[in-house]
Amino acid sequence: MTERWLIVGTDERMKLLAKELTDNQRTVYYKCTNKWDDALNKAALEFHPTILVLPIQPLKIEVAELFGINQVLIFAGRLDEQWNENLRNTKPVYYLQNEAFIWKNAALTAEGFLAHIYQQRVSVQRKKIIITGFGRVAKILALFLSRMHADIHIAVNSETQCAEAIAYGYTGIHLDKKNQCTADMIINTIPDAWLTKEYTQFIECPIYDIASAPGCLKELTLSQYELLPALPGKYFPQAAAKIMYETMLELIRRERNA
Template sequence: MNKDITFLVAGGDLRQVYTAKKLAENYKVYAAGFDNNIIDFGNAIYTDYKMQLPELVDYIVLPLPASINGVFINAPFCRNNIPISALAPLLKNGGTVFGGKIDPSTMKIFSKCGIDTVDYFEREELNILNAVPTAEGAVQIAMEEMATTIYGQKVLVTGFGRIAKVLVKILKGLGADVTITARKYSDLSWAEIYGCKAVHTSVLDDAISGYDLIFNTVPAVILDEKRLERIKSNTLVIDLASKPGGVDFDTAGRLGVKVVWALSLPGKVAPVTSGEIIACTILNILKERRYTDE
């Protein structure tokens, strides 16, 4: 263990627990933001929400998202609010704060203290690897919600980004008849290479009625009233897009279309993997900084 480098992992859900455990395999790690020490933090040292540490730390790791309101740490497993401003005095000079989806208010609190913040959610490797638990979680939801197998079903996937690419591999492996809809012709070409049918978004209105299952990955309202009115009454829609989502939810409810808005799937279905991905991403950043300094 390298005791010369210290981390404080503060707040968050189970992903943060496994982030702390992974980092603690090689570094000295304190973990805070959970109401009791029943949780197994591995080699990490549990401390309560007051975070009375015996030493200053080199790095602080905040959750994803780092804060809900820009004032307190996002700590759903802690009954007490933990002010973001309480973290600055815990850092050594030159220390860094890592966090996911760091909002401007949180960033401002640290910048006033001259503390560097790094948003690990902006890292490409994290988003690529996170696509795996997201896609697996989406398929799990489909299996739980549908009264049929995925095998043989006509499935539409909107968009062809990271999540869609992983999702397609799983769906094709399960024997689904998969169609991709996208605006970019390059995406449609890649979809065909992946063994899928391809429909340009401009003609989706005429094609959307033929699917049993729809996965949306586009963070814009692509399933509007006109399209929702045309899908089959028993079609299941699983929205994987971040807020505001890709479905007109009010209209879907009025029409009786079943929609599952599946947010933050990595933390829900695979917190161990997701936490380890965060830890490895942070270590990648530190390696890059070390090489740059050299």
């Protein structure tokens, strides 16, 4: 049976993913939208997808019920409570929980950040840079920046991550209002609103936020703050689509062999 893929999302990587997937074994329909509405219900009912691919961030649901996706294999990045309620009898496959996808996407995110600041004509060599958090994106970004001779400081809440950062050769500091230092820039990778006005020294320099929603600002508006979502799709959509393509096919293989 020919697979029928319905791919939804406004990120260019989703459009390129549809193109990558299209062959004699698959019929692919791409819908450029950030919401599930009556039009998408109609498209799903008419197309009868066997596989549905949703974007990393959950689509806004604007209908009382989702049609055309019963007994469909659903790939999703993140889903909110509304989606979970609508899919209570379905078990989505979360590609954002796949380690291979996470690391490859993290590398593109780090590279996308460099592309962005270079586009702004900002240099990183010999700069003192504070990276908040030390997850996958932070680790790769710190590696990239250190190879360009930046002075890397890792600010974290976790004692373990602080020790890990020091073991990697960076300066590790605890993310605390009383333990701050100045820098040429701050790059946030913590997906939490933690930055308050009490972080007086931190808010004196440019802040680039590459974390997932909601961003790091808490009850603050800063002119030097820049939120940079979906960097892989913005700067490297073809490579980002390729990562999704490889991940989907591998996850399907695992599902079928389970």
